[in-house]
Amino acid sequence: MRAAGVSAVVTAVVDLVAQAGMTIQGRPVAAVGLAILLVIPGAGGWYAQLAAGDGETRTRRRVAVLAGVPLQWGEGGVDLSSGPGDAWRMLGGVFQLDAVDDAAQLTGGDLLLVQPRAPAPEGLVAIDARIRAGARAVILTDPDLHWTSRHALGDPAAPPRAGTLGPLLLHWGLRLELGDRGIAVREVTRSGRRWRLVLDGAGRFVAAGTGPCRVSAGGLVVDCRLGRGRAVLVADADMLDAALWTDGAGGWRPAWRRSDNAAFVAALIAGRGRIMPPARPVQWREAVAAGAMR
Numbered sequence: 001m002r003a004a005g006v007s008a009v010v011t012a013v014v015d016l017v018a019q020a021g022m023t024i025q026g027r028p029v030a031a032v033g034l035a036i037l038l039v040i041p042g043a044g045g046w047y048a049q050l051a052a053g054d055g056e057t058r059t060r061r062r063v064a065v066l067a068g069v070p071l072q073w074g075e076g077g078v079d080l081s082s083g084p085g086d087a088w089r090m091l092g093g094v095f096q097l098d099a100v101d102d103a104a105q106l107t108g109g110d111l112l113l114v115q116p117r118a119p120a121p122e123g124l125v126a127i128d129a130r131i132r133a134g135a136r137a138v139i140l141t142d143p144d145l146h147w148t149s150r151h152a153l154g155d156p157a158a159p160p161r162a163g164t165l166g167p168l169l170l171h172w173g174l175r176l177e178l179g180d181r182g183i184a185v186r187e188v189t190r191s192g193r194r195w196r197l198v199l200d201g202a203g204r205f206v207a208a209g210t211g212p213c214r215v216s217a218g219g220l221v222v223d224c225r226l227g228r229g230r231a232v233l234v235a236d237a238d239m240l241d242a243a244l245w246t247d248g249a250g251g252w253r254p255a256w257r258r259s260d261n262a263a264f265v266a267a268l269i270a271g272r273g274r275i276m277p278p279a280r281p282v283q284w285r286e287a288v289a290a291g292a293m294r
Contacts (some may be wrong), residue, residue, distance in 0.1 A: 141165050
């Protein structure tokens with residue numbers, strides 16, 4: 001069977017599974033269906049790519065992930081019955097993700113940092129050195145994180161409420177300030193493509209002086225050319241919280257979702273023009289704009 005035929009079949013099956021889960025209103029039904037799809041060779045990665053956008057095949061680019069939020073597993077740790085989180089599964093369908101606990105352990109591959117816990121000085125040096133040696137880094141750092149957590153504010157086990165990369169930003173000629181309050185829908189144009197983002201308490205980058213970084217999108221995004229590498233920073237880490245981008249029934253239906261958040265992050269990792277927003281019509285979950293998802 002030709003690749004196009006396989007793609008069409010997988011698309012139809014995935015949509016039927018998701019619709020069945022929504023009709024019955026039983027998340028386990030949808031979860032089981034998606035789990036079955038993940039054992040079909042290439043199906044999980046193909047559908048994750050479909051969620052990220054149109055016209056790009058799955059890559060095997062290695063990406064080291066340093067996150068202070070429960071991106072891969074829930075706060076209770078590894079749960080094989082539910083599997084990894086939506087963002088991890090979607091991005092893992094496009095890239096080869098490697099979870100890293102310590103910034104000082106960073107070696108080869110590109111980087112994804114999502115509100116990491118405060119790195120030691122040697123960790124900050126390792127991040128900077130890895131990028132300057134040629135890595136591409138996407139950094140989501142938030143001055144006012146609202147990621148859903150079962151841990152009380154101030155509990156060391158909770159995700160960091162504020163960004164922890166201040167010394168590194170200052171080294172690059174940047175500072176991170178408080179910005180929007182509450183949930184906001186932002187339309188961002190990047191590389192000639194338009195993305196719908198739903199953000200929660202997004203911050204704002206300010207250039208602290210002359211440096212290698214260019215601020216855009218009203219301070220939301222920064223592009224830095226550092227040595228042989230490049231860093232793209234976004235002043236919101238909540239954007240990968242499933243509540244801000246999934247459709248509530250498995251999370252990956254590209255024609256009925258809350259935002260392009262996870263697809264936007266995938267595009268930043270992939271690089272210029274590699275992944276684009278889906279061209280098919282979208283039935284947006286407008287309830288998000290009123291802050292009804294949490």
